[in-house]
Amino acid sequence: MSCWRMSKRAPQTARRADALSKARIVEAAIEILDARGEAALTFRALARHLATGSGAIYWHIADRNDLLAAATEDVLARALAKMAREEEPRAAIGAIALAVFDAIDAHPWAGAHLSREPWHSAVGEIFERIGGWLQPLGVPMDAQFDCASALTNYILGVAGQNAANARALPGGTDRKASLEAIAARWIQDDPESRPFLRRVAAQLSEHDDRQQFVAGVDFILAGACVKQSA
Amino acid sequence: MSCWRMSKRAPQTARRADALSKARIVEAAIEILDARGEAALTFRALARHLATGSGAIYWHIADRNDLLAAATEDVLARALAKMAREEEPRAAIGAIALAVFDAIDAHPWAGAHLSREPWHSAVGEIFERIGGWLQPLGVPMDAQFDCASALTNYILGVAGQNAANARALPGGTDRKASLEAIAARWIQDDPESRPFLRRVAAQLSEHDDRQQFVAGVDFILAGACVKQSA
DNA sequence: AGCTTATTGGAACATTGTTCCATATAGCAT
DNA sequence: ATGCTATATGGAACAATGTTCCAATAAGCT
Structure with a gap:
């Protein structure tokens, strides 16, 4: 009800040295x-x-959700702030995407929160930063909104998956073994079934998430550039 | 502990007409x-x-999670089963993606579950079905795994967002007004800030999710086809 | 010094997933 | 038919959680 600060000024003077805030x-x-x-x-x-x-x-x-949102904001704002500045559009978008990826890789709970609340201000920031480079990159005007959305959706999707993986494989678990177990369950028993999964099973258990993430970003960007202006 | 069926045969004979199962x-x-x-x-x-x-x-x-997983499996398997069969690769992938999209649009909780547990068998099924069309579509061999992963990630990302939207806008809420409110919060007060978001704000509040989803799938596919074989 | 307001700490509450257990029922052997 | 055993049931009991409430405290203002 009476949330933080209904007073006139911010409480400059701390109650104690270790006052709550x-x-x-x-x-x-x-x-x-x-x-x-x-x-x-x-x-x-x-x-x-x-x-x-x-x-x-x-x-x-206000509540637990408010706390998670603030923690997520904190972590993502910091990551986006100390990002390397790029001149070239493609590199710039890649850098933004990777900054988000790395932040969520380091703090998977933030990824889970963003998937749960895509209207979080950090998502707006990501959307804007990416969107601003689409014109210089040569994405047709009428494809820019869809392209920025696709990239944001993709990034949030990967964020959610990273969070899920972190939850399932807490430090110490053998990542490769776990992925192999998933692949085995997916492939099923019947040796005729799931030919594609059979073919890529090795890649599934050995691939590098970060590198694969970049590949996805590149697909979306390449596809958006190719698109003919209507 | 003693989960379902440690007996020799399945309980063919029901205990009562309305027996639990x-x-x-x-x-x-x-x-x-x-x-x-x-x-x-x-x-x-x-x-x-x-x-x-x-x-x-x-x-x-076994527990609540098992129940959600089974419900998700049920809903997605049904949706994928009654999907229209397509001959042409691009149309086939689009149809799979849309079948998943529509199923999750109708049952947002299933989308939330898939985002939380990407190793769910339904994800394996989606991955396989999409992956199988990449060769006929002309995606270079060494890009197929990344392409299928990107599509799956993208689909799960959209699934999670749809679930979040459904949670935030339970039936009856004015979707357009809510999106405008989000856009306004994202754009912030300063009239100089966030030029891209300002430019696309109208699209943000009026766009069709389903159509935008398809646009994203098309970007990824176009980008994967363009990729040069290494 | 007194008064008011902001802030604190922890007890109390409602709700949840899960476990436990006393009981009931079906199928099977005799 | 009659007992026996594994299967299955219903609901009470438990531990944990987010949240609310409130009496007590400390700061700042007049």
Whole structure:
């Protein structure tokens, strides 16, 4: 109800040296999320980490979703800010996509949140940054919106999958073995079935996610450039 | 612990006319999911719907996730089965993609589940069906795996977003108004900021999701066909 | 100094998925 | 028919969670 700051000014003067604030709460949340995953972020764990009670936390944030959104914003804004600047359109778009990919690879819970809430401001930022390069890249005017959308959808899709993988393969699990197990289940028993999967099974268990991600971005860009202006 | 059927044969003879079974439970779950969304699928609601107790349900399914997976499998298998058969590669891939899109549009919770568990057997089926057409379509051999992956990622990304939209805009909400609100938040106040988003804001709030989805598929396919064989 | 408001900590609540268990039923052997 | 055993059922009980509530505190203002 009475959320953060209905007062006139921001509370410049801290209550104590370690006073609570949205920023400090988000920081603590990110620590927990990175260390032990999304399921470990409970209000009790967070309160313990901050040496306070859950009620105090609710004074600064609206609810758990608000907290996850703020943590996601934090992580993505930082990643996009310290991105290398590029001059050439294709390289620039690739750099943006990879910055997002790497941020989500490092913080899979953020990817899960973006998939769940695609209207998050970070998505707007990604959409804008990518969209701005489509004209210089030579994507026809009437294809630019669809192209930016396709790229955003693709990036969010990969984000969600990375988050799912991180959830399923917590550190220490043998990635290759897990992928082989999935491939085996997909291929099924019948030796006639699923010829395509059989053919690419080795690639499935050995491929590099990051490299494959870039390949997908390149497909979309190449396809959008090829498109004839109507 | 003792999951379904450790007995020698399947229980051919039903206990009662309305005996419980995994199929009946999944059917009831789908009814609840379609009618009132994913959050409404609780074991208590399900037990009430089936006029039984939650313990009885656990005899047939492992846990909530197993139930969602089975419901997703059901819905997607049905959609892929009754798909129109196509002869031409591009049309065939489009038809597969649209069958998945439409199934998830009708059952957004299934999209959410697929995003959360990309190793679901339905994803294997989609991957295989699409992959099988890439050779006839003319996608270079060494690009086929990446192309099928990109398409699958893209489809799952859109699936997740559709699920999120359905969660945020339950029937009756004005879609256009909601999209305009998102666009306004994304564009921010500063009239100089976000030029691309400003330019496409109208498209953002008026576009057709299904048509835009197809455009994205076409980009990926066109891009994959253009790619030079290394 | 007193008063008001912002903030805190933790108890209490409602709801969830899941487990447990006492009971009932069907099929089978005798 | 009659008991026996594995299968199946219904609902109570449990642990965990997000959220709300509230009494107590500390800061800033007059």
